[in-house]
Amino acid sequence: xxxxxxxxxxxxSALSLVASPVGNTAAPSIIExxxxxxxxxxxxxxLGYEGDFVADARLEQVEGGHERVDCYRQGxxxxxxxxxxxxxxxxxxLFGSSKTRANWRFMNPASEIVRIVxxxxxxxxxxxxxxxxxxxxxxxxxxCGGRYSHASYTLSKLTSxxxxxxxxxxxxxxxxxxxxxxxxxxIHYFTPYIGVKYSRPQTDLSHFSVPISPDGNSNQFxxxxxxxxxxxxxxxxxxxxxxNIEGRLVDEEAITVSGDIRF
Numbered sequence: 538x539x540x541x542x543x544x545x546x547x548x549x550s551a552l553s554l555v556a557s558p559v560g561n562t563a564a565p566s567i568i569e570x571x572x573x574x575x576x577x578x579x580x581x582x583x584l585g586y587e588g589d590f591v592a593d594a595r596l597e598q599v600e601g602g603h604e605r606v607d608c609y610r611q612g613x614x615x616x617x618x619x620x621x622x623x624x625x626x627x628x629x630x631l632f633g634s635s636k637t638r639a640n641w642r643f644m645n646p647a648s649e650i651v652r653i654v655x656x657x658x659x660x661x662x663x664x665x666x667x668x669x670x671x672x673x674x675x676x677x678x679x680x681c682g683g684r685y686s687h688a689s690y691t692l693s694k695l696t697s698x699x700x701x702x703x704x705x706x707x708x709x710x711x712x713x714x715x716x717x718x719x720x721x722x723x724i725h726y727f728t729p730y731i732g733v734k735y736s737r738p739q740t741d742l743s744h745f746s747v748p749i750s751p752d753g754n755s756n757q758f759x760x761x762x763x764x765x766x767x768x769x770x771x772x773x774x775x776x777x778x779x780x781n782i783e784g785r786l787v788d789e790e791a792i793t794v795s796g797d798i799r800f
Contacts, residue, residue, distance in 0.1 A: 558589045558793040561771040561781050562668045562680025563721040563728050566624045569775040571799035576624060583619040585797035587631060592790040594738060596758040598641060602752030603677070606758055609740075611637040611711075613662055626669040635662035635688050637711065638738070639758070643750050652698055654750050655742075657690035657709055676723040680730075684712045688733065703746040713738040717767070728771040735763055736788065762788045769793075 561567065594609040616631020622628070636659045642652045649788040666684030673679075690709040695702045719732020724795040744747060750756040765788030773779035778798050785791040 539800070543766070547634050550702060556793075558587060558783060558795070559684075559715075559717045559719070559734055559767050559769075559785070560668060560683060560783065561721060561728060561730050561731065561769060562717070562719055562732070563678045563730060564668060564679070564771065564779065564781070564797070565627045566669055566673075567723075567728055567738070567773050567778065568779050568797065568799040570777065572777060573800055576628075578681050581621045581751070582800045583617075583621060583627075583797040584800070585617040585619065585795060587613070587617050587633070587793065587795040589613040589615075589793045590791060592679075592792075594751065594789045594791075595761050596738065596740065597761045598643065598750060599645060599757040599759055600755065601759065602743070604641070604643060605761060606639060606641040607674065608640045610639075611635060615664075617795070617797070623798075626667065628667050629665070630666040631662075631666075631686075633662055634659045636691075637690060637709075638658065641756075641758075643756075645748060645751065651748070654694075654696045655692060656694040657708075659691045660688060660690050662686065662688040669796075678721045678723075679718075680721065680732075681716070683714070683716045687712045692764050695747070697716045697747045699751075703756055705746070707745045708741070708743045710741040718795065719767070721771075726772055726774055729768070729771070730770070731766070731768040731791065734765050734767060734785075734788075736760065736765065737763055760788060765789060 569576045591611040596606040605623045615631045619629040637755045639655045664686035668682035671679045692704040715736030717734035721730035743755040745754045767785045769783030771781045781795045783793045784798040
């Protein structure tokens with residue numbers, strides 16, 4: 538029965554196609570003992586924090602061609618709730634606050650280059666995901682995961698060629714899904730990992746008060762390269778708490794810090 542549950546969880550994690558930070562896929566087994574649970578318990582609960590800081594998401598514009606977005610920054614502070622099954626699979630939800638800043642250029646019908654800078658307020662972001670350990674050999678683990686994230690931002694400032702523009706009515710929607718596969722190795726209290734991920738971030742901009750693309754008052758951003766590399770390291774004595782730090786490269790420039798407490 539337990540083996541079937543592990544297999545189901547692994548397949549769900551690999552096929553769910555659900556973003557952004559990846560996390561240590563060895564996490565389901567890193568904290569072996571909780572405040573009220575042991576390694577023999579079928580299910581346990583973890584609460585935690587995740588801070589994600591994207592220096593550049595490396596996106597491109599879709600409207601009017603495939604010109605790059607000069608810079609797309611995003612910061613997120615969130616709490617996490619994780620249900621762990623058999624120390625092999627995590628199902629989690631994330632709820633927090635996020636903001637972004639986008640800077641891009643386009644050529645208008647008069648063949649003039651226009652620069653747009655859009656800043657958002659701190660708004661609600663949520664995500665759901667899963668991670669699972671597929672195989673273990675001694676201290677090494679092969680893991681996979683998936684995540685889906687969503688945020689609806691409200692503009693706080695908008696400029697067109699340095700001139701402030703009205704922000705009322707503008708819509709700024711961001712979604713992302715991803716899947717990942719990595720390998721980790723436990724060395725005493727440390728669990729470093731490295732892996733590859735496929736993600737599809739999408740930003741939809743509409744109802745802006747000024748033209749933001751060659752096609753008018755709407756635009757859309759997608760990833761310039763959907764495949765990226767990530768690496769990180771978890772730290773835990775195996776009891777109660779775990780800390781993790783992660784960097785993501787190639788498809789984006791980002792760093793994530795997180796921590797969990799097992800109950």
